Amino acid sequence: MTTSKQPRQSGSGRGQRVTIADIARRAGVTPAAVSLAVNGRSGVSDATRERIMAIAAELRWEPSPAARALAGAPVLTVGMVLARPAEVLGTEAFFGAFVAGLQEVLSRRDYSLQMKIVETTDAEIETYRRWFAQRRVDGVVVVDLRQDDPRIPALEDLGLPALVVGGPGHHGSLPSVYVDDAHATRLLVDHLAGLGHRRLARVAGNEDFLHTLLRDRAFTERCAELGIDAITQDAGFGTRGAEVATAALLARREPPTAIVFDSDEMALAGTHVLEEAGSRIPEDVAVASYEDSALTRTHRPPITAIGRSAIEYGRVAATRLLEVIGASRNRRGSSAESVQESRAIEPVLVVRDSTRPEGAAPAPAVPEASDAGLPSS
Secondary structure (H helix, E strand, O other): OOOOOOOOOOOOOOOOOOHHHHHHHHOOOOHEEEHHHHHHOOOOHHHHHHHHHHHHOOOOOOOOOOHHHHOOOOOOOEEEEEEOOOHHHHHHHHHHHHHHHHHHHHHHHHOOEEEEEEOOOHHHHHHHHHHHHHHHOEEEOOOOOOOOOHHEEEOOHOOOOEEOOOOOOOOOOOOOEEHHHHHHHHOOOOOOOOOOOOOEEEEEEOOOOOOHHHHHHHHHHHHHHHEEEEEEEEOOOHHHHHHHHHHOOOOOOOOOOOOEEEOHHHHHHHHOOOOOOOOOOOOOOOOEOOOOOOHHHHHHHHHHHOOHHHHHHHHHHHHHHHHHHHHHHHHHOOOOOOOOEOEEEEEEEEEEOOOOOOOOOOOOOOOOOOOOOOOOO
16 A cells, blocks of 8 residues: 655645745745735736735735835834833833733734833833834834933934823924823812811822923922922832832821822822821821722722723823824825824822711712723823
């Protein structure tokens, strides 16, 4: 008994990538004709294009990102670089929710999200330059906006499509989406002042970030307008800084009767210090947060916070960036015109038991965000 083996088709075995050459052999055309067909370009008949596309689907061919980059086609990838310590990012509820919103919108358009963590802003700028030179991404999302941010002119010079998450202002000619941190600050201060608090403190995050400066300014100005003593205690990155800042506030000769924290993680760290010191919440010290999440909602007592959806913020940012990428492609390399900034989401105050005096009637119901709070930008 004899057996015969059929030769294995090139590109059809396990671990072998199907190439344009494989499709060309099956279709009986040149690789150049296949390239024109799969890239939607003229130069082949409709019948030939249909035959080539049917064979490509049968072989489960996928375009090579490197080849697409060389051909000048979109690589269907968006980049985001984070110049923050990995330990801090690992504890912040915002980034997971924000990235989920980004990826949801990008995935619908068959885009991928490429992320990188670096140690410095200079390293972030160098990453943008390398991505641009290698055509690794079609555009980037820029977070953690600073007042005099060196990334803005660097990206303007590159011409790489970019969306800044942060503002208002300080983003040059690049488009931006932002949440009004000044308005959120006034909501918090007015709420606490309305409860009779006359000494308010704010435990602030990284002083380099624009959102921190905007919150500082709005906090000081609104407290002055209302005749309230305002204390700003810098905490920097992470929960440890919030613990130290809260302890310093308690050690003051006249400690504050209410404390606003820049994030949900910082608020929980601060409430732990208050409870360890024997301070009752809200009877002795009221607590509020700029960010809302499951952490603030499930804490006992639940923590008053600015309600806004980080997932929705990510969706808005992704949608806007894809518009910017599309507009840049349509301009075919011409210089980009200035694009107006836009507010992503309007902040609302969600009042909970951490600021509500005992016996007080519950606040009117406000739809709460189903995910973590907004980015600090």
